[in-house]
Amino acid sequence: MRLFDLLMDNEGREAIASRIYGVVVGVVTNNEDPEGLGRVKVKFPWLSDEDESDWARIATPMAGNERGIYFLPEVDEEVLVVFEHGDVRFPYIIGFLWNGQEPPPTTNEDGKNNIRVIKSRSGHVIRLNDEEGKETIEIVDKTEKNSIVFDTASNTIAINSDGDITLSAAQGNIKLEAQNIEIKSTADTKVESGAGMNLEASSTMNLKGPTINLN
CATH class of the missing domain: 2.40.50.230 (Gp5 N-terminal domain)
Structure with a gap:
C-alpha cells in the first residue's frame, strides 16, 4: 500500500x-x-x-x-x-542521518573540527586533514595497505602499495623529471625497450657490478 x-x-x-x-x-x-x-x-x-x-x-x-x-x-x-x-x-x-546504531565514520572529540571524511560501505576512505601545519589529503583502501597521501607540510606525495603499482600510457609517453631520480629494488631490476635505447649523461656515467655483460 x-x-x-x-x-x-x-x-x-x-x-x-x-x-x-x-x-x-x-x-x-x-x-x-x-x-x-x-x-x-x-x-x-x-x-x-x-x-x-x-x-x-x-x-x-x-x-x-x-x-x-x-x-x-x-x-x-x-x-x-x-x-x-x-x-x-x-x-x-x-x-x-546517523544514529546510535549507525554512528559517523569519525568524531570531533577535540572540538577543532579538522577532519573531513568520505567513507564507503566496504571501508574505502578519502580523508582531508585541515589541522594547521599537518594538512594532508589521504586516499586509502579498505585494507589500509594501498594509499595515496598528499602532505602539504612536507610538500610531498606518497604512493604506497603492498602489491604492484602500474603506470601505463599505451598511446602516449611517460615522463619522469626531477632534480634527482633514484630507482632501487631489493631484487632484480629490468629495463627493456621495444626499439632503441639511449643512455646519456652530461657528466660521469658509472656502471658497477660484480659482473657486467655487454652484448
Missing part, C-alpha cells in the same frame, strides 16, 4: 491525507530504481512498519545530465524526507 492510500484509509485524517509539511524521518526500503534515476523508497516507522512511499528523488550538492555527486543511501538507513507542496505522493530525500 502506498503512503498516500494509507493516509486516506485512516479515518479522521482525510484533511491531511495529501499534505504533510515540514520534514519527517524515513527508513530506506528500496534503492533499486527501475528507471535508473537514483531514487529510493522509504517507510515511516511512525506511520507503518511495512508500507512504503512512492519513489523519492534525492537532493544532492550537484546533479545534471549524466554528471553530479552520486551517493545512494543503503536499505534500512535513516533519511530526512520532505514532500513537494506537502503532497505525500512527491517525496524528496534532503539528507541522510
Whole structure:
C-alpha cells in the first residue's frame, strides 16, 4: 500500500491525507530504481512498519545530465524526507542521518573540527586533514595497505602499495623529471625497450657490478 492510500484509509485524517509539511524521518526500503534515476523508497516507522512511499528523488550538492555527486543511501538507513507542496505522493530525500546504531565514520572529540571524511560501505576512505601545519589529503583502501597521501607540510606525495603499482600510457609517453631520480629494488631490476635505447649523461656515467655483460 502506498503512503498516500494509507493516509486516506485512516479515518479522521482525510484533511491531511495529501499534505504533510515540514520534514519527517524515513527508513530506506528500496534503492533499486527501475528507471535508473537514483531514487529510493522509504517507510515511516511512525506511520507503518511495512508500507512504503512512492519513489523519492534525492537532493544532492550537484546533479545534471549524466554528471553530479552520486551517493545512494543503503536499505534500512535513516533519511530526512520532505514532500513537494506537502503532497505525500512527491517525496524528496534532503539528507541522510546517523544514529546510535549507525554512528559517523569519525568524531570531533577535540572540538577543532579538522577532519573531513568520505567513507564507503566496504571501508574505502578519502580523508582531508585541515589541522594547521599537518594538512594532508589521504586516499586509502579498505585494507589500509594501498594509499595515496598528499602532505602539504612536507610538500610531498606518497604512493604506497603492498602489491604492484602500474603506470601505463599505451598511446602516449611517460615522463619522469626531477632534480634527482633514484630507482632501487631489493631484487632484480629490468629495463627493456621495444626499439632503441639511449643512455646519456652530461657528466660521469658509472656502471658497477660484480659482473657486467655487454652484448
